[in-house]
Amino acid sequence: MSVLEVIEMSKSFGGVRALDNVSFELRAGEILAMIGPNGAGKSTCFNCINGQLRPDRGRVRLNGSDITGTVPRRIWHLGVGRTFQIAATFGSMSVVENVQMCLMSLNGRSGALLPRAGEL
Ligand SMILES: Nc1ncnc2c1ncn2[C@@H]1O[C@H](COP(=O)(O)OP(=O)(O)OP(=O)(O)O)[C@@H](O)[C@H]1O
Ligand SMILES: [Mg+2]
CATH class of the missing domain: 3.40.50.300 (P-loop containing nucleotide triphosphate hydrolases)
Structure with missing residues (x-):
């Protein structure tokens, strides 16, 4: 199949x-x-x-x-991976912070960063 x-x-x-x-x-x-x-x-x-x-x-x-x-x-x-032609990271963040961002997104928690962005 x-x-x-x-x-x-x-x-x-x-x-x-x-x-x-x-x-x-x-x-x-x-x-x-x-x-x-x-x-x-x-x-x-x-x-x-x-x-x-x-x-x-x-x-x-x-x-x-x-x-x-x-x-x-x-x-x-469902298991379909995807890579992009132009991969981008957050240049102002450290490697660890970039990975943390991915993990938060994976857990559906990236919205938790919005209040902090509003403080800037
Ligand atoms: N969001 C969009 N709005 C308008 N036109 C688009 C959009 N995305 C793609 N196109 C057009 O659709 C056609 C196919 O583009 P696509 O990016 O899928 O080609 P590609 O094979 O991936 O090209 P490349 O090898 O340059 O990456 C092109 O004419 C492109 O300009
Ligand atoms: Mg393309």
């Missing part, structure tokens, strides 16, 4: 058709690469898979369940 299925997915930004009826599947243990020139739609495809964008058409299935339009946090908890 496929772990991940992308089925006839399309996404447009105004007149730009970034994804046009894209379909592929990934089986357990398989390594699949997506290649294409700048602007081909790779990031848009990943953004639709991990919930940052909602596709205009098509479905995303994970282990047989439809996850189309599910929020990224939920998809992440």
Whole structure:
């Protein structure tokens, strides 16, 4: 059975058709690469898979369940990892503080920092 299925997915930004009826599947243990020139739609495809964008058409299935339009946090908890083209850390914070920020976010506690931000 496929772990991940992308089925006839399309996404447009105004007149730009970034994804046009894209379909592929990934089986357990398989390594699949997506290649294409700048602007081909790779990031848009990943953004639709991990919930940052909602596709205009098509479905995303994970282990047989439809996850189309599910929020990224939920998809992440289902086991879909994501890395970004441009990784950013907080330059004004130490390494330990950056890691603490990630852990607080993981525990849903990053909102606890907002009152302190208001004091600045
Ligand atoms: N949020 C957006 N708003 C408007 N247009 C967008 C948006 N995101 C992507 N696009 C457009 O959709 C098309 C696909 O872009 P996308 O970033 O998915 O390509 P890519 O294959 O990841 O490119 P690259 O190799 O440069 O990372 C491009 O024409 C891009 O300008
Ligand atoms: Mg990209």
